[in-house]
Amino acid sequence: KATVSVLNWGPRTPTNMASDDEPRPLAALPKADLHLHLEGAMRYSTLVELCRHHGVPVPRDTRGRRFDGFGEFVATYVAACEVLRDAADLQRLVLEVAEDARASGAVWIEPALSITVYADRFGGVAPTFRILAAAAEAAERMTGVGIGYIIACERHAPMAEAEALAAFVRDEAPEVAINGRRALVGFGLHGSEAGFPPAPFEGVFRTACAGTGIASLPHAGEIAPDPGLGSGAASVRDAMRVLKAKRVGHGVLAHGDEAVLREAAAGCVCFDVCVTSNVLLSVVADAASHPLPALLAHGVPCSLGSDDPLLFGASLLDEYTTCRTALALPDAVLAACARASLEYSCAPTALIEAGVQGVTAWLDGEPAAA
Numbered sequence: 001k002a003t004v005s006v007l008n009w010g011p012r013t014p015t016n017m018a019s020d021d022e023p024r025p026l027a028a029l030p031k032a033d034l035h036l037h038l039e040g041a042m043r044y045s046t047l048v049e050l051c052r053h054h055g056v057p058v059p060r061d062t063r064g065r066r067f068d069g070f071g072e073f074v075a076t077y078v079a080a081c082e083v084l085r086d087a088a089d090l091q092r093l094v095l096e097v098a099e100d101a102r103a104s105g106a107v108w109i110e111p112a113l114s115i116t117v118y119a120d121r122f123g124g125v126a127p128t129f130r131i132l133a134a135a136a137e138a139a140e141r142m143t144g145v146g147i148g149y150i151i152a153c154e155r156h157a158p159m160a161e162a163e164a165l166a167a168f169v170r171d172e173a174p175e176v177a178i179n180g181r182r183a184l185v186g187f188g189l190h191g192s193e194a195g196f197p198p199a200p201f202e203g204v205f206r207t208a209c210a211g212t213g214i215a216s217l218p219h220a221g222e223i224a225p226d227p228g229l230g231s232g233a234a235s236v237r238d239a240m241r242v243l244k245a246k247r248v249g250h251g252v253l254a255h256g257d258e259a260v261l262r263e264a265a266a267g268c269v270c271f272d273v274c275v276t277s278n279v280l281l282s283v284v285a286d287a288a289s290h291p292l293p294a295l296l297a298h299g300v301p302c303s304l305g306s307d308d309p310l311l312f313g314a315s316l317l318d319e320y321t322t323c324r325t326a327l328a329l330p331d332a333v334l335a336a337c338a339r340a341s342l343e344y345s346c347a348p349t350a351l352i353e354a355g356v357q358g359v360t361a362w363l364d365g366e367p368a369a370a
């Protein structure tokens with residue numbers, strides 16, 4: 001994959017930007033959501049309904065509000081997981097996430113699973129994953145949106161849990177399919193980075209990813225692992241070097257470290273960036289000050305992701321809209337992000353090629369294919 005370079009965005013002309021009166025419709029731009037947590041993408045209305053059905057207290061509606069800290073975020077997320085009590089809940093969740101992705105113009109999504117939080121209710125990780133794969137098969141047929149799952153270990157959980165997940169990814173997950181292809185495409189690392197740098201997880205990622213065809217997709221560079229200057233960039237560096245990351249979830253704290261950005265650009269490591277999430281978790285002061293333009297200017301390929309729409313209130317389409325308005329990214333750059341989301345995805349080759357062709361057609365002002 002070629003490194004995306006947007007050092008020269010160029011003038012706002014018909015070749016790279018629609019007129020102010022007729023901006024290109026962002027929903028028509030083919031794209032993938034590579035940074036999306038399945039449980040955190042539940043519709044709030046569904047959450048309320050399931051809470052009442054299962055007798056679970058309705059958690060605070062946090063959409064559009066700043067969190068006081070990562071701990072509050074985790075508490076709300078875990079509360080959402082509590083309503084996943086039977087197979088019908090999982091099936092509904094997967095279908096609605098796919099429907100919402102389609103409304104944003106996504107043709108492929110890679111939902112990450114916090115499967116260990118609720119797997120015991122379904123007999124363990126393996127049975128739960130099979131239910132989710134069957135739900136994805138049905139959702140693909142109903143929406144046309146392709147789905148590949150990411151299983152992630154949690155930084156704060158016992159290492160034995162991460163090792164068990166990695167063994168499942170290596171030994172059992174390859175047998176589970178979505179419409180004839182592997183259901184699992186990636187292995188991730190989630191949770192607050194504070195006190196949990198990537199290096200201790202090297203063996204776990206080797207088990208899950210080395211020689212298995214499973215992509216290494218850790219989060220890094222969102223919340224610095226320690227108070228030391230530059231630890232956020234070091235986390236991104238170690239995700240690339242130690243965990244052999246194909247993509248890095250967030251990566252924004254690499255901003256300002258020229259060496260790490262050069263390494264990401266040279267290695268074609270994509271940063272899956274979530275602007276709204278970064279604002280509401282106070283990673284950045286506001287959307288206008290987000291370092292996404294600087295990352296792109298350094299040649300780092302970046303996709304845009306919705307992260308947790310349930311908690312933050314922003315869809316994938318909202319993320320593109322924010323980048324157009326608050327960051328003033330021209331359509332050529334938005335198209336580059338959409339193209340990166342497809343080219344750095346784990347989608348089937350035919351889907352990637354068709355999506356990239358659609359991005360080119362969108363930028364050229366051609367009507368979408370029927």
